[in-house]
Amino acid sequence: MKSSAKQQSTREAILDATDRLLARSGYKKMTIDDLAKEVGIGKGSVYLHFSSKEELVLSHIDRIIDRLQIKLSAIAEESAKPSARLRKMLEMRVLHRFDGVQHYTQSLNDLLSAIRPNFLARRESHFENEAQIFVAVIEEGQQNGDFAEGDARKIAESLVLATNSLLPFSLTTQELGERRDIEEKTRQIANLLLQGLIKRE
Amino acid sequence: MKSSAKQQSTREAILDATDRLLARSGYKKMTIDDLAKEVGIGKGSVYLHFSSKEELVLSHIDRIIDRLQIKLSAIAEESAKPSARLRKMLEMRVLHRFDGVQHYTQSLNDLLSAIRPNFLARRESHFENEAQIFVAVIEEGQQNGDFAEGDARKIAESLVLATNSLLPFSLTTQELGERRDIEEKTRQIANLLLQGLIKRE
DNA sequence: TTTCTGACCAAAACGTAATTTTGGTCAGAA
DNA sequence: TTCTGACCAAAATTACGTTTTGGTCAGAAA
Structure with a gap:
């Protein structure tokens, strides 16, 4: 063996x-x-x-996401304030995904059209898993009084969803724009979202 | 004549x-x-x-956006609180776009791949124009003290960008999910974003 | 035994040449 | 001045023989 x-x-x-x-x-x-x-x-x-070429490529994508989730979980367990951790997680998530496919100049469409149904299904479940990592941090912030109350799961999904349009998907990284601009836009959105989370005096 | x-x-x-x-x-x-x-x-x-088939279809899309912008401007000029107007605008925008292509069952990819470069360019400018309509309302809210200070243009772009992943684009309306779910998700994100905008006591 | 390989095969992709369809034009009809 | 449909080059489609490719599996290697 x-x-x-x-x-x-x-x-x-x-x-x-x-x-x-x-x-x-x-x-x-x-x-x-x-x-x-x-x-x-x-x-x-x-x-x-x-088991197949499709499964192979799907696994390759899974690996990118697995690595992302490890990095997300690591940040989630840091000792900074929950809001700071969430901000960091949101930014890192977008940039990790950007970097993960930056060298695919034109081939994202090709790939998407070839494995579309299974890819979309996995993508959905990736988002759910990522959101779950956010949940713990949100609940922590709610418990220590930093954040207003609310359904942590739904909030997590909103955070993820609100930054999803910055991920390479149908648009390649070239079409999305400069990395620094993506970073800046993500930061802007994250700021607004997190201000919304923070409890009012 | x-x-x-x-x-x-x-x-x-x-x-x-x-x-x-x-x-x-x-x-x-x-x-x-x-x-x-x-x-x-x-x-x-x-x-x-x-002048061409491509121009024809691009004009058709422009018309959807023109109608959207008229509806956005109408809401922007209502008398409700700026935050209520922005919320309404964000939700309406997503649903208008959803409804605008709901009957295209499978053909969005086909269309996208056929006219990609020009379509992407126009899409970008549509977003900029839409954001501009939000700017006035945001500035109004800042002036009357409802909203915290900040670059209104950048805030507007963030509001638009944060809800963009709910628009039909590479994903058809079927792939995006049920209309009521889209509506709910948009509302969630809009709430969070607007809470972030509102000035703290 | 267990792990790995490359010859093998059906199916898909590709070249390509003949045929049809289509985007776009424009001389002339209305 | 506005509109039309016959017309044309170019693109798409078809038909088909050839090549390539995803996937298998009998047997080699370890």
Whole structure:
């Protein structure tokens, strides 16, 4: 039996190569043969880790989101004020997503059109998971009196949703604009939202 | 010389027919011949009003936005409190856009991919124009002491941007979800944003 | 045994050449 | 002066033979 650590590292190597090839050629032109060659394994071995090309790319996206969630959770557990943590989480979330696909110059549409239904479903669940991380911080702020009362889950969903139009999705990072502008716009929205959360004297 | 009122009504009839055909067949399958037949005019007459198929469809979208801007301006001039007006404007904006393309079941992607560059450019300018309508109301609220001080233009852009992810764009209305849910989500976000705007005692 | 591989295959993608449809024009009708 | 539809080049579609590709699996490697 192969060590699961080794299995895991092969899996990671495949996903790393997927990222490179996706950036280089887009979804349709990226072939499993090329991918295997890039990783230095046999083609069949790719299918030991992923059941299909679509599943492979979806997993690659999942990995970006997993990493995001780890970073979000880390901030959520810091010791700063809840409002400061939320602000930081909102900004980091947008920039992480921006950076995660910055090198895909034109290929986002290609990818989206190829795997649309499953991708949209996952995207929805990613948002839900991300919102859940915000919930804990919001509840903390409510309990310590910083924030006004309210359904923490709904508030979390609103925070996420309100910054979603800044995420690369149908628009590539180029079409979205300069990274610094995205950052500034996110900060503006986050400020307004958080002012709204903070309890009035 | 033909009366400009008659010219205008033909133009409107063409745009009405464009809306119907776009809903029925999508951008690529909608032909100018069909369109002329639907309106009951000759094909060449279509080109008396629009210089190309792309321009035609762009004008159709412009019309949706023009109507939106008229409704936004109307609300902006009502006598309710600035915060109430802004809330109403934000909700109306999202629902107007939702209703404007609700009958395009699958064809938004088709349209987007066909006219992408010019469409994106216009979209950007639509947002800027919409934001400008918000500016006046925000400044009014700042002057009468309801709202905290701040760059009204930037605030307006934030309000618009924060609700943009609820607009049909790459996602069709079906993919966005139920109208009542969109309405609820918009209201949630608007509440949070406006709480953030309101001046603290 | 367990892990990995690449030859293999059906299906999809691609080239391409013949055919049809379509966006756009414009000479002349109304 | 306004409108039209026959007309045309270009683009889309079809038909079809060829190539490429996603996915499998019998057997090699470990």
